[in-house]
Structures are given as structure tokens and as C-alpha cells.
Amino acid sequence: MACPSCGQPVNDEDRYCAQCGHRLNTEDKKMNRLWLLPAITAFAFIITFTSYFLYQHQKTVDAMNFFDKGERLSLDGDYTSAQAAFQKALEHRSKFQAAQKNQNITGLAIKIDDKIQEAKALKKDENYQESLNKLQEAENGLIQTKGKVANHLNERIKELRDKVSIAQINVKLKQADTLTELKALYNQSQNLTTDKGKEVAKTVKDKIVTIAKQQATSYLKEQRYESAQTVLDKSLALFPDNKNLLSLQKTVKSKKESYLKAQEQRLQEALTAAEKERKHNENEAVEVANVNLKVNKNGDMTVQGTVKSTATVSIHSVNVYYTIKGKNGNVINKGSCYATPYKIYPDEQGTFKNTHYNDSKKANKTKKQHYQVSVSKVQWYLD
Template identity: 30%
Template sequence: MPAIIFLLLGSGLAGYFLYEESVTRTAISSFEQGEKLAIEGDLKAAQQKFEEAKQKRSRFPAAETNENMVSTAIKVKDTLSKADKARQSDNFTKAMKLVNHAEQSSTSYTGPLFTHLQEDIVSVKTTVMVAELKYDMKGKESIDELKLVLTRAETLQVDEAQEVAGQIRNQIVDFSINEANNHLEENHFTEALNSVEEGLQINKENEKLVNLKTVIEKRRTAFEEEQQKRIEHAMVAAAKEEEMNRTSAIELNDLKTDVTDYNELKVTGSVTSKATVPVNSIGASYRVLDADGEQFDKGEVYINPDKLYPDDTGKFDFKIYDIDKDLKDLEQFTVEIDHFTWYLD
């Protein structure tokens, strides 16, 4: 009897151990499949396999650990997906917060799965930052605004950011050229050169800017030479004008003599101011000549009004009294204006 019991017990234990071994093999198989799927990126399927392994072998710490890792990876992937959607909506602040959260969630994990995941995080972060740079460079209206975006682009050591930096430099060149040309149209050469120099600080050997700088410098030299000629011409003209104002300011328009019923010689005339400034106290020195051309009388008469502005006309008149009644040829008398005197305002 004891022998039979021993045989039955031995048979039962053997069956149990065979069953446990089969379960363990199945659990390990699910575990290994889960690892393979995780590396391939099929995280949900991997999570299911690790769960199967746990169900088949409840005490399976490695399966528990891997399931937690995959669960975290799935959450990180989901967070990165949300970050990408936020980027597509130009909500870059939200996108970066999500990327940073994903990065923090995965920092405590190592292994091939999270190595790939870290690469994804870096890729999404770069995409967000480059997209924000492209967005920010639009609509800028000054070189200073573009410089701020350029500084950010240059700090990102990735090809995409450097490409954006190149686009910003080209935009700065265009801004510099436009500003310089606007100043050049107004002959503001210093401001034009400053605009070019500002562009050259960013693009030192840009051919367009270098050529424009040469053009501005030549234009400035030509303008300054022309200005000097104008100044010299103006000085000559001013000297001539001053000379004319001092010596030829008053021009005689007409002079007429008449004999009155009282045997008086009446003289009338008018003058025009050719001066470029007001003149006043204008006097006309005259001589009265008889029929033989001999001087009969002389004197000075003042022009009315007292002050004449440029191109104004003034008049004068006077009479010669105390002429001998026996003088018969008075109508043959003539009057000459010897010279004018005046004062400049």
C-alpha cells in the first residue's frame, strides 16, 4: 500500500513540474515576444505580451518592469503626438511644455526602447523649435527684430535651424538694401551706409551689400563735389548780388519834363528797385540842362514811397522855380539823373 501511494505521489509531482515548466516556457515566450515588439515600436502589442507573461507566471518581476516601461513609453508617444498637433496649430508654448513633460517622464529609463524614444523626443523638440523660428521670422519689420530670431536659430545646432538662419540672413540683407535705398533717395548717405553696415555685420561678404556700399560712397562723393560747386557758385552769385545791391539797385524807368503856365519846369519820373533786399531813403541827384546843354540847375529829390521792396516801383517829381520870364526856350530844357543813392535794410 505505501508503495502504491508513493508511486501515485511521484507521478503527480512529475505532472505538476511538467505543467509548471510548460507555463514558464509560455510566459517566457510571451515575455520575449514583448521585448521584440517593443524594440520594433509596436508598443501596445508589446504591452499585451508582457501582460500575458504576468498572467501566466504571476511572479515575473521582469515582465512587470517591462510592462511599466512600455506603458510609460506609450504615454510619452501620446504626449509627443499632442505636442506635434499643438505645433501644427502654431501653439508652440504648449508644444514645448508637452515635449519637456515627455522628456522628464522618460529620463529614469534606459535601454534600446528609450534610446529610440529619446531620439523621437529630440526630433519633435527640434521640429517645434524650428517651426517656431519660421513662424517668428514672418512679419518682422526691422533688422533688430530679425536679429533676435537669428540668435535663437544659431544656437540650435541642427541643419533645419541653420537653414532658417540662412533665410533670416537673406531677409536681413533685403531689409538693409531697402532701407539703404530709401535713405539714398533722400541723399542721406550716412544713414544709407549705416543700414548697409548693419547688414554686413550679419553677412560680411554679401556681394549685394558690398556693391551697394560702393555705390553709396561714390554717390556721396559726387554729391559732395556738386554741393561744393553749388556753394562756390552761390558765393559768387551772392557777391554779385551784394555788388548789385550796393551799386545798381535803382533803375530809372522814365523821366518827363513839362513847362507849367507859370513858366516853371515840372519834372516827373519813376524808378524800379532791382535790389534783392528792401532799400530805403532813395535819393535821385539831377542836373537841369538848358537848350545849349549847359547846366542850369542841380539838386536831389527823394523817391516816394521811402522804402521799396524788390521789383517795387517808386515815383518822384519836382519843379524848377524862379526862371527868368524872358527865357523863351524853356521847353528845350532837359533833365538828367546823375545818380541814385539809397540805404539797404
């Protein structure tokens, strides 16, 4: 430094100038030095703080950029790259909760995506049921997860499930020929939401209606009205407004009523015929074909004849009652005898014979031609 009076160089610690003796202001200089240190310190702190703030701010910006990149990749289905982006975000901000949550979600998404890829491979190999089972596993894995990624995965699962179900239904539809099988396929088709799925559902419906009509018509020809009605009831439970089925149902109902009415009439006729038959069998089942009387030289009278069964069942123990009269109609004798054979079948005959010894003497030796015999009653039992 220099003396302010003469300009002679002086030392900082000199209080007077050695050249001119001028008093130097060392206290002010000292004060200036004391003020300068805090200022420098404050400035250094500001610079450090600002640098730290800018550094931390840049880390936050970088973390957000990686986070946004991860979300875009997740929605594009690139879950592995998305997970790496979220990891970068966490490296910049370790307590970035949203990044941590999304990283967990993408980890799950990778597993779900693997199952979806397996399901696609199974579909390609025509293992449709295994493919559907794999998709169900994938869907179950997302039950507790919400958000855009989960929604996107669920949409992919739903879309692939429709494709697999359509392929499976088309294969089974070619083989299905019973209403039970077709009903199961129709129920499965009701879960399809795509246009192709709705077309498949309509195809299944048309086949159900066609087979129901064929079966019901066949039963109708065989007069199996209950079976025909059952087929139509099951089909109408699925399609209550189908005009073809409703029309056929009316036909079955009409035919059934006519059949029942005719059957009732036949039953009544049968009951009437049965009653008539019963009365005939009980009262008119035996006809006397012939009866005659022979008297020998000893005066013995022999009554013999033939009976015929007009019953509709076999009869037995046929007992013929007869009366022998003389010329004036006076009763000479009465008797009965059983016809043989013991059992007589419908339209078959039996014979009867009985002898009265010495009865001619009791009749005062009336001439033979003046005797006559008649059947008064016939008794029998039904089997």
C-alpha cells in the same frame, strides 16, 4: 553499552561488569562526552554564520541587480520604474548610498520629464514661446545635477528646443518685414545645431540680405545716402563677407561722394550768385526809366521822372539826385526827391517829382528849351 570483556549489557554509570567483574573505562567516556559538546557547538556556529553570510551576500547581490536594473531603466527614460528598482535596492541594502542618490535623481527626472511633456503639448498647440519657457524651467532644474541621466535629459531638452525654435522662427519669418525683426530671428537661429536649424538660419540670412538690398537701393534712388549706408552697415555687421552687400556699399559710397561734390559745387555757385546779387542790389538796383524838366509861365521848374527796381528784394526810401543845367552847361540848380511809393518791389516802378519856384528868373530868363536835367545819383535801402 556492553562490557568489553564478556559482552554483558552494562549501564553507563557502572564502574565494573556485574557478570565478569571487568573494570569499565567510564572516565574515557566522560571525556568523550565533554569533547563532543564544544564540537557540536562550533559546528552549529559555523553553520549559522555561513547561512547568515550567504543570506547577506544574496541580499547584496539582489540589491546590485535592482540597482543595475534602475540604471538601465533611467537611461531608457522609464524613470518611474527606475525609481521603484532603486527603492527595491534600498530595501535590500538600506545604506546603499548610490541607490539613494539615484533614487533622488530619478525623482527629479520625473519632474523634469513632466515639464518636457508639457513643452511638447504647448508646441503642438503652437504656443511656442510658452513651450520654450517651460524647457528653460526644465534646464534650470538640472543645473546642479551631473551624470548620465542629467546628460540624457539635457539632450532631450536641447533637441526639443531646436524643434520648437524652428517652428517659431518659421511662423515669425512669414510676418517679419523689418531688419530689426529679422535680426532677432537670426540671433535666435544661431542657437540651433541641427541640420534643419542651420537651414532655417540660412533662410533668415537670405531674407535679411534681400530686404537690406531693397531698402538701400530705394534710399539710393531718393539720394538718402546716410540712410542707405546705415541699412548696409547693420546688415554687414551680421554678414561682413557678403559680396552683394559689399558691392552695394561701394555703389552707395561712390554716389554719395559724387553727390557731395556736386552739392559743394552748387553751394559755391550759389554763394557766388548770392554775392553777385548782393552787389547788384547794393549798387545797381535802380534804373532811371526817364526824367524831364518842365518850366511854367511863372518860371517854376518841375523835375519829374520814373525809376524801376531791378533788385531781387524789395527796396525803400529811393532818393533821386538831379542837376539842372543851362545852355552852356552851367549848373542852374541841384536837388533831390524821394520816389513813391515808399517801398518798391522787384521789377516794379516808382515816380519822383519836385518843383523849384522862380528859378527861371535867376537864370536871366533863359529860354525854356535851353534847360536840361540829368540824374546824378540814386540812393536806396534794401529790406
